[in-house]
Amino acid sequence: MKDRTDHSDFYLKLTLLGTGTIRSQDGRACTSILLESSESTFLIDCGSGSWLRLHELKRDINHIDHIFLTHFHPDHISDLIPLLFSRYHAISPPSHAIRIYGAPGLIKLYKGLSEAFGVWMNDSRFQVTELTKPLSRISDFQVTTFALNHAPESIGYRFKKAQKVISISGDSGPCPELIELCRNADIAILECSFPDDQPDEHHLTPSEAGQIARQAGVKKLILSHFYPEVLRENIMLQASRNFSGEIQLAEDGDSILL
Ligand SMILES: [Zn+2]
Ligand SMILES: [Zn+2]
Helix, strand or coil: CCCCCHHHHCCCEEEEEECCCCCCCCCEECCCCEEECCCCEEEECCCHHHHHHHHHCCCCHHHHHHECCCCHHHHHHCCCCHHHHHCCCCCCCCCCCCCEECCCCCCHHHHHHHHHHCCHCCCCCCEECCCCCEEEEEEEEEEEECCCCCCCCEEEEEEEECCEEEECCCCCCCCCHHHHHCCCCEEEEEECCCCCCCCCCCCCHHHHHHHHHHHCCCCEEEEEEECCHHHCCCCCHHHHCCCEEEEEEECCCCCEEE
């Protein structure tokens, strides 16, 4: 993690902590993405294995300022408890609160988790915010949310800083909002759950993801959230049928500097 005391320059880095799904595979934790800037550190989703990946990649959990949840399926949130518990028991706990964002329903979810896991979760250093408006200013980013086609609470996040745009879908099937989420993005990280011959209304195939990227005018498409069956196919070939821009198939630990 970049030392926040020695930078005045523009700094924006994405790290893919987890690129898999709940169907476990070698080398892939469940979904999680780290977004680091010169002023803040965001974690977008924190599925199983992301807590371990942070340690492996030498990232300090105490530096995370904000956690954004795309939806409440376990492969996107189940390391929230160890992340917060680790923070709660930090030897040198950070003075600032960690803020957790999600769609309406997040407070109910958090309350239920705290009833199950203990009152320590009600510590004032853990702040839970439901995003009820589509546009927010959070730290050094403009954050726009889009309701997507997956679970009722699913939202995608569009992070903008200094004219750089990063769009992150979480899980979603094709929908007009997904195109708007990704409109002219420098980087769009889309899920790519199933191969072209096994489409699912609430997920994307490679060619559907490519089509979204083309319609949105994305500069670089990163595909992630792979079920084992799609990994047996030529994902690049299927995605590039509809998108001629740069495509990256995500692996755990990949980093992209913007
Ligand atoms: Zn899901
Ligand atoms: Zn998922």
